[in-house]
Amino acid sequence: MSAVRTPDGANALLEEPGRGPVSAQSRIPTSLFAAFQAVRRQTDALVEGLSAEDCLLQSMPDASPVKWHLAHTTWFFETFVLERAVPGYRSVDPAYRQLFNSYYVGVGERHPRPERGMLSRPSLDEVLAYRRRIEQQVGAVLHRPDLSPDMAALVELGLHHEQQHQELILTDLKHHFSRNPVAPVYRPRTPTPHGSRPPLQHVAFDGGLTEIGHSDKSFCFDNELPSHRVWLEPYSLASRLVTNAEYLEFIDDGGYARPELWLSDGWDARERGEWLAPLYWQPPEQPTSPWQVFTLHGRCTVDPDEPVCHVSYYEAEAYARWAGARLPTEAEWETAARSLAPHTPCGALLEDGCFHPRPAVRSGSAGLAQMFGDVWEWTQSAYLPYPGFRPAEGAVGEYNGKFMINQMVLRGGSCATPISHLRSSYRNFFPPQARWQFSGIRLVLS
């Protein structure tokens, strides 16, 4: 793991190492092609060692088969790049247009989401061949001397889109595997760095009129725009994430049995789902033995120093109430993230290859640890349009805006997020009951 990173300093996806950001114009086509190659190879690397059967699993409508992710990210390039860039383009297979469309109404019919696990045909091999063929053609487009900025922008969007699916490949696979009593191992465990655990502190911020949202010319999603002013009252942000040890105190104090700690809808979700702990936890067989947890390394003992993970917003919010604190707003979080010095250490990211959050090691600049990586941090902010928000034009505009209801914003990325995918203004979002993402808790005091 490279200990020093700057997820926010630049659009790392297109950044040339050691040089810093360059203008979008100058990077095309050479570095865009390199980025395209890099992202596609990273996806390939994730599915190494998985069988065709593994890649077909679908454990719930929210979680898609790995094979579907492989095809859908390719469909994106075929539909939004090749169909526009290549005159008279003939699709690899007309059926794919429907089979691998996720939710783009503007593109046409979609195969129903809960049925994605029913597609034994095309086979994994056929999907991999589809990937290769589209890659070849997109590569050709990227080498065209007259590549338009619009087309380049669509390719770049496709790469960020694929990175999102890299994370989903991991979180979905974890959910699929968790339903198998034999507890399959995706990757063997890597040793956890040990050392002194930094004590929990609170870092004070003054508030006042601040600005959030993406503000330079590098890539961002439409939902990060426009950059706009927000008034903040003073607040103090926890220096690190809540740990399993801390969360176990909440459990042991009856946290899952006291409705007064929960939002009303949260308590209903807890009862309906019979939640007694975070997702994937299994209670100790003996009162004195430790909790077990299913991970991408198979079944393990819960490590008290790791950040708690796979909690819903409801659990995060209840924990915060129990702890006498609250969750940050996204503006508070982003303001703090912007204050980080360059080269502040991150928590685990996708490239670290550990596929599991790790204990905080030491605080970075401003006394804040784990602001990026390890687990997504639930905020108290509903996922809503920023003032002046406009969705992107055309079918690609169905990307973010139409989900702006019933979801909460998460910030900071996780151990399944590629480094070049992150930035301070990045807004992730999930419904408050979702637990299968790598989602955890950072507290704040008013």
Added chain:
Amino acid sequence: MSAVRTPDGANALLEEPGRGPVSAQSRIPTSLFAAFQAVRRQTDALVEGLSAEDCLLQSMPDASPVKWHLAHTTWFFETFVLERAVPGYRSVDPAYRQLFNSYYVGVGERHPRPERGMLSRPSLDEVLAYRRRIEQQVGAVLHRPDLSPDMAALVELGLHHEQQHQELILTDLKHHFSRNPVAPVYRPRTPTPHGSRPPLQHVAFDGGLTEIGHSDKSFCFDNELPSHRVWLEPYSLASRLVTNAEYLEFIDDGGYARPELWLSDGWDARERGEWLAPLYWQPPEQPTSPWQVFTLHGRCTVDPDEPVCHVSYYEAEAYARWAGARLPTEAEWETAARSLAPHTPCGALLEDGCFHPRPAVRSGSAGLAQMFGDVWEWTQSAYLPYPGFRPAEGAVGEYNGKFMINQMVLRGGSCATPISHLRSSYRNFFPPQARWQFSGIRLVLS
């Protein structure tokens, strides 16, 4: 109807006519007793003419029987006032503690909400007798020379609580009655005031650093606190509500058949509910005949000049997108409402006795009509805690805070809201799919 009102100038519930607000201390006990009498009589008036059978109906878990509302608002006084204020208090019937508890976990077990319609016993007569008996005892408490401010505050809270249930008595009854093919009439229709309809205009606001939330010493709910600063960009608010005629254009333009106009969850709700128009609308039998609508006056023809009503947030949001506009945030709405001059005319409120929204007549101060009354206005704001929010202490604190998820804020009150219940800072909230409240649409342009 008194044409001139000031829902925001004072806490009208305790206001002495013609005199303006007085301090909370000085009003107790005399005016609080008068307010108590007035609110309770207003509830009685609402159920006049309803049979015991009518009062038992429960058409869905969200809508309670009228009899239950009568009992629950009384239970509130028994539980939170008499049990504390009267040493050795003996309950009217121990079973009521559970039967008529809505959701106060701190008070104990609750009869399940979907089963409220199963309570033929106690009878309506017994519940009315219960009301009388508790009223007598609360009256005695209010006349005590040593009435504590805390106890007075609980009574006042109970009165505002009962006013909320006055509105629910009407909206729930409308839903119950709508399920009966004979289309029962609650009250005969009163003539609609006619005159020139004010054209739709937009009133510009500058934005900047503004303050919202309740800020004087009069009553408010905990969710209106604390008053706090918010930064607003400039905006232009529509001078009146969207009318049925305007909404019919949306319908006729395929509004209910075009997923690209809707939030993703909204489209799902539309499909699941097979929505083709606002709740209670029935399509014309002949293409040339008008839409019908079920109202508290029975079945009527849709009046094109009335504000559209019984739309969900999803429909309001889709309409706004179709119209090239958006819904206001609650801060934008409140800032506009605060700008109204005293004695600005309102739309229909409960006391007008029309139980149905009415066409806008003429604009009031600042060119804004219908800011209060007629229909609740969906805002684009999720219902979340204000910065520094603290729920009230004890079981009464289970009032607002625990519902702060998956709901959107509505502002301004409706034809079913008592005048003294409203103010600029009042936050109503419902899930985005809810349609059985008197809820409508006001647009804004950025």
Added chain:
Amino acid sequence: MSAVRTPDGANALLEEPGRGPVSAQSRIPTSLFAAFQAVRRQTDALVEGLSAEDCLLQSMPDASPVKWHLAHTTWFFETFVLERAVPGYRSVDPAYRQLFNSYYVGVGERHPRPERGMLSRPSLDEVLAYRRRIEQQVGAVLHRPDLSPDMAALVELGLHHEQQHQELILTDLKHHFSRNPVAPVYRPRTPTPHGSRPPLQHVAFDGGLTEIGHSDKSFCFDNELPSHRVWLEPYSLASRLVTNAEYLEFIDDGGYARPELWLSDGWDARERGEWLAPLYWQPPEQPTSPWQVFTLHGRCTVDPDEPVCHVSYYEAEAYARWAGARLPTEAEWETAARSLAPHTPCGALLEDGCFHPRPAVRSGSAGLAQMFGDVWEWTQSAYLPYPGFRPAEGAVGEYNGKFMINQMVLRGGSCATPISHLRSSYRNFFPPQARWQFSGIRLVLS
């Protein structure tokens, strides 16, 4: 209670006391009018003491409000008698045709069954007035000199139909009331006759070629026809019903925790419904205290000598397996019932006014007790057409035949069945999971 009865000797509904059966022709019109009056008055007597609110309750789609039963049985006479017998007949209220149609597709639209509890209008008083008015007109028809045998047969069908609803009024009301935590009392308890309990014996039958089904000219439902031959192997029928004491042994032996005792679907139903005992039973608060049970007399202690009641087919079948026996087929039951001497004593029937099954007193002829009355006896026979079955012509033919799937036959009547409604060939039927009828168990050995 009149201790001696002959449910099978004649069509008691039209029988003149002390004289024995007379031919159907000679009875019309005088005794048919008397029967009409008697049945209608018996219905009236059942609802005495119930409030309009009680009569509106609907606790589940399967159980209708009492008011609906009152209206539907009247609708039957209006639709099938008056509309045919009275030229130019004008309905009391056109809306009733739809509101009070149960399932007769041939008659037109039907108000949805689960929504019957939504009909606060027409009121109970209006429904009672409707009853009076239709009775008057049917009375006039019955006094016509030219009353056709067909019309008389429809009236007679209507009376047996109303008797079925008399039983449903009681079983449905019991279910409605059971959902109210205050455990309403329908009728006070009458003292149980005490005496020596007859020991359980087995009465042997030879089997061979036998005949079942209705075989004389008196009234029967179409599903009892035609009388036909059946081959039976020898069997021994239990002399009385299974008691609560015996059923408690099954419970105490883990009957509700041992899937090997149950049909597969039965075990699923048990798990889904979380059954631990018959419907309406509540477990003892202390291990040493007795089980409680909700009855039409309110909440009581389970009487060990009473027949077990409110068990599903699944429970009856599991009990039989546990006991090393089985349930009888309907042909076995009917053959045994036909062997009873005239004036064999019955168990409790509707006219006894106890509304609850009673302990067996002494065996009757052939050593069999409780063959009629107390509780319906589940048989091992699926409810299917007899060889040569033909449904009645026209809409009244939608009575029985269309339910011949997924139901099991019950025989013998219960404490809620009118005496004149019963006969040896009578086939009642309910789905195997139904528990809200007065249904119990008689065993047989091969």
Added chain:
Amino acid sequence: MSAVRTPDGANALLEEPGRGPVSAQSRIPTSLFAAFQAVRRQTDALVEGLSAEDCLLQSMPDASPVKWHLAHTTWFFETFVLERAVPGYRSVDPAYRQLFNSYYVGVGERHPRPERGMLSRPSLDEVLAYRRRIEQQVGAVLHRPDLSPDMAALVELGLHHEQQHQELILTDLKHHFSRNPVAPVYRPRTPTPHGSRPPLQHVAFDGGLTEIGHSDKSFCFDNELPSHRVWLEPYSLASRLVTNAEYLEFIDDGGYARPELWLSDGWDARERGEWLAPLYWQPPEQPTSPWQVFTLHGRCTVDPDEPVCHVSYYEAEAYARWAGARLPTEAEWETAARSLAPHTPCGALLEDGCFHPRPAVRSGSAGLAQMFGDVWEWTQSAYLPYPGFRPAEGAVGEYNGKFMINQMVLRGGSCATPISHLRSSYRNFFPPQARWQFSGIRLVLS
């Protein structure tokens, strides 16, 4: 296709070709081993050409993955044969005991049925290796000189069990594949034999006291016992199955739009499932073009001469009513089947390799065609125990008896049934709404 067969003459599974049945004793061990090999190879042949992905599909809880069938039929031999026959037997993998147990409560926990599609591990290759290993060990047991008759009987039961799963492999796979818009082809179509279609005739049977059930010493399931007497009225059985052409008349006559033709539960199922035709049928795109149907050969045009297939009991029963006939009872069917001469031609069976029912060619003895093969024939008989039925001892007794509720009997086998699996007394059973089996219609007249 071998044109002449005798499914009923003997237990063909163990029959030596050309010799006729031999006693069970003399056949063991040599022919039992041969039968074991033959059945296992037949299973292998069925999955040839399927990918590991195909074998993982699970389209509904009722239909299991092909891989699961492969493992479960092996688990049966491991659990019921090897664990008993081999002292100190060590299981291949302890996890399999739970993963591949279907519903044998006596054996222990079971992996939930709807989750069978979640088992990417063990892989198809591992399951095939599991098959080989168990086969080897069972083979060794079968060659033991001291092989007990009990153990031989368990192996024989295991073979008949595996044959049932051979049929399910095909019917389940067809359902899985039908959910894929690309309509995968399992096997290419084989030419249909053409020739004159035999006209529909009715073959009269006298009825009287007859005997049904299995009556010789060859293998049968417990539910076919004991052989017992039944009284039958005279009846006339249709000489062949109902064809697609005949069924299309029913559709064209509004069969799916006329509730009066249906059982009440059937109509509900039709509405809920939005049935407009048999399962797998797709309506013509143009009014004049033919219906399409999904088959194991992919998507085809409906052949008017083929027997109608994939209809539920509800559809079969409604069709019969519409046609003025009824379905046979199982006793009527079995009596007719027993009357067939040896070497009567069958319809298509598994060994024919067409995997689809075929048009009737010519009548066999007694004028009856297609009595065995092509499609299972719904009878009017509920699946219930025969008089004197006793389930087999031990866990294998959980085979048939515990499903004796809510199911109807089907007779005669289908194009997916192995020839040696069939006999006149064979009772298949499915719930009345099931449509994914090869199930069709033969009519009878009283």
